[in-house]
Amino acid sequence: xxxxxxxxxxxxxxxxxxxxxxxxxxxxxxxxxxxxxxxxxxxxxxxxxxxxxxxxxxxxxxxxxxxxxxxxxxxxxxxxxxxxxxxxxxxxxxxxxxxxxxxxxxxxxxx
Amino acid sequence: xxxxxxxxxxxxxxxxxxxxxxxxxxxxxxxxxxxxxxxxxxxxxxxxxxxxxxxxxxxxxxxxxxxxxxxxxxxxxxxxxxxxxxxxxxxxxxxxxxxxxxxxxxxxxxxxxxx
Numbered sequence: 220x221x222x223x224x225x226x227x228x229x230x231x232x233x234x235x236x237x238x239x240x241x242x243x244x245x246x247x248x249x250x251x252x253x254x255x256x257x258x259x260x261x262x263x264x265x266x267x268x269x270x271x272x273x274x275x276x277x278x279x280x281x282x283x284x285x286x287x288x289x290x291x292x293x294x295x296x297x298x299x300x301x302x303x304x305x306x307x308x309x310x311x312x313x314x315x316x317x318x319x320x321x322x323x324x325x326x327x328x329x330x
Numbered sequence: 331x332x333x334x335x336x337x338x339x340x341x342x343x344x345x346x347x348x349x350x351x352x353x354x355x356x357x358x359x360x361x362x363x364x365x366x367x368x369x370x371x372x373x374x375x376x377x378x379x380x381x382x383x384x385x386x387x388x389x390x391x392x393x394x395x396x397x398x399x400x401x402x403x404x405x406x407x408x409x410x411x412x413x414x415x416x417x418x419x420x421x422x423x424x425x426x427x428x429x430x431x432x433x434x435x436x437x438x439x440x441x442x443x444x445x
Contacts, residue, residue, distance in 0.1 A: 223372075250431035261334070261421050261436025262373070269431060307372050311430040317386055318434065320365075320372035 221246040223310055223321035231327045235297050240324040242308030243290045249311045251284055251291045256305040256323070298328045332356065334437035336422050342443045348410035351440045353422030355404070359435070361385075361428030362399055364407050365421040367439070373421055379405065380428050412444045 226241050242251065250269045254262035266275050268284035268291060275282045279302075281294040295302055307323045335354040343349050355362050360381050365373035376395065377387040381402040390397070394413070399405040409416055419439040425432045 225372075252431070252433075260438050261423070262434075263436070264433045267431050267433070309372075309434075316428060316430055317375055317378070318363075320374070322370070322372045 221248070221310065221312055221319055223308055223319060225306075225308055225321040225324050227324060228322070229325045229327075231329065232298055234299055234328055234330050236328075237294070237296050238298060238326070239292055239294045240306055240326070241290065241292050242321055244310065245289065247288050247313055249288070249313050251288075251311075252309045252318070253282055253291070253293055254307040254309060254320075256307060257303075262305075262307055295326075298326075300328045300330045302326060303328050334422055334424055334435050336420075336437035336440055338440055339438065340441050340443075342445065343412055344445050345414055346411040348408065349412055349442065350406050350408045351420050351422075351442075353405045353407070353437060355422070355424030356435055359424035359426055360402070361425045361432075362405050363423040363425075363434065364397055364405070365423065365436075367419045367421055369418070376407070378428070385428065409442075412442075414444050417442055417444045 224243050252267045253265045256262040266282045271286045271288045273284045279296045283292050305323045308321045362379045364376045367373045376390045377397045378385040379399040397407045419441050421439045423434040423436045
């Protein structure tokens with residue numbers, strides 16, 4: 220069974236700080252996705268990375284897929300209170316169609 | 331565009347009772363998923379439908395959980411009888427075709443508390 224481990228589990232920072240959260244696995248994934256989930260809502264897709272080494276930017280968020288397609292990172296520049304939420308990485312199983320989720324990083328940005 | 335609709339939003343039951351959740355996916359989406367999200371964990375896939383056929387139900391506790399998607403549109407997930415460890419948020423999601431790396435659209439979920 221392919222597993223995704225996310226770190227840190229919880230992060231509390233001040234507005235304006237930078238942060239990086241990680242998603243790691245011992246298995247290769249055909250693609251990785253990052254979702255953000257707010258309390259009482261379902262996850263919402265932020266980005267999908269498919270190619271090893273790929274970097275994608277979404278405003279202040281930068282996503283990177285590892286060269287070996289086993290890990291990914293999410294970097295947020297100048298965090299804002301609106302970035303508060305649960306950040307989930309999800310991987311598409313190789314040889315299958317199941318999407319597996321990590322346990323998430325819970326981010327709290329204080330004003 | 332209307333999103334994925336789920337009901338009820340909240341449900342409180344006692345152990346050994348039964349409960350059912352309903353999901354209406356985005357119109358035209360062939361694939362429907364039910365996920366279980368226990369507090370502090372990521373969503374775990376329970377069952378995946380492609381139209382009205384089951385693609386994956388390997389993590390569905392079939393002795394107590396059942397799901398159907400009649401006519402390939404909306405779906406119901408049932409638990410009978412419920413256990414304390416079934417307390418979780420049950421998320422329904424849909425996608426256009428179910429292909430690898432496809433975007434999943436989630437509903438707001440049903441929060442189940444089993445007392």
